[in-house]
Amino acid sequence: MVSTQTAHPPSRRSIRGTWRREPSTHVRTGTTAAPTEHGSFTILAETEVAHSPQEWAPHSHPHHELVWSHGGTVTARVGDAMFTVSEGCGLWIPAGMVHAGRLTAEVEFHDAFFAAGRTPVAFAEPTVIEMSPLLQALLSHLVSPGLTEEARARAEAVVFDVLRPASRQLTLRLPADDRIAPVAEVLLHDPADGRSLGEWALALNMSVRTLSRAFRASTGLSFGQWRQSLRIHHALALLDEGHDVQRVSARLGYAQPSTFIATFRRLMGVTPGVYVAEKPYSLS
Structure with missing residues (x-):
């Protein structure tokens, strides 16, 4: 550089x-x-x-x-x-x-x-x-x-x-709470990990209520919302690398591509197919 x-x-x-x-x-x-x-x-x-x-x-x-x-x-x-x-x-x-x-x-x-x-x-x-x-x-x-x-x-x-900001600022806050950092570490490495909040609470020797509150306080999102957002971040990279929707869905742990498409549309405003077809400002 x-x-x-x-x-x-x-x-x-x-x-x-x-x-x-x-x-x-x-x-x-x-x-x-x-x-x-x-x-x-x-x-x-x-x-x-x-x-x-x-x-x-x-x-x-x-x-x-x-x-x-x-x-x-x-x-x-x-x-x-x-x-x-x-x-x-x-x-x-x-x-x-x-x-x-x-x-x-x-x-x-x-x-x-x-x-x-x-x-x-x-x-x-x-x-x-x-x-x-x-x-x-x-x-x-x-x-x-x-x-x-x-x-x-x-x-x-x-x-x-x-030079101006984009209309969509796609960012994800990472947990700054050491109690829940192990959950983020695993999901960042493997967003397909499907363990529930209860399973994570048991693994960390915490109550579900404490873990849930810690996630929201540290990230501004519930555990489920945070994991969904993380998966969409990974999905953008996979789609830009040329992977199709079915493969991306499977790699991110969705049981059905339709569930992935619905989640992507809710967070991004368009389906994965439209996102790929309408990438803005490409000069290549």
């Missing part, structure tokens, strides 16, 4: 949970200094296609970062929240905020760094951004070598004009 990164050890307060890691996953933990020729940059954009699954260990940047992709989904952890960023959207990560991420193989990955002291438009919290065709084209233009200072300044000015 371009730009200075500071690696951080995983912290239960900053990055919780584990990834379902494929054996070929490349874990990126190093740091790379920003090129000296861009020492006075305002926006520094880059793109890459990795041929194996990628995982970024918890780290932070001295600059704001915007990440997006084509042909897949970026999943990120920022603080006690998980973001699933589908095609047509990006994720703004404020400077200095610890985050981790993952990307499947053969996905076209893009990111742009915004100098914190020279960015007139910035968001104080992680924010899902609407990646309109114009915004994507401008950021791709900024990757071009040999841009004059005047041309770069003109493009950057328009970027700031069109």
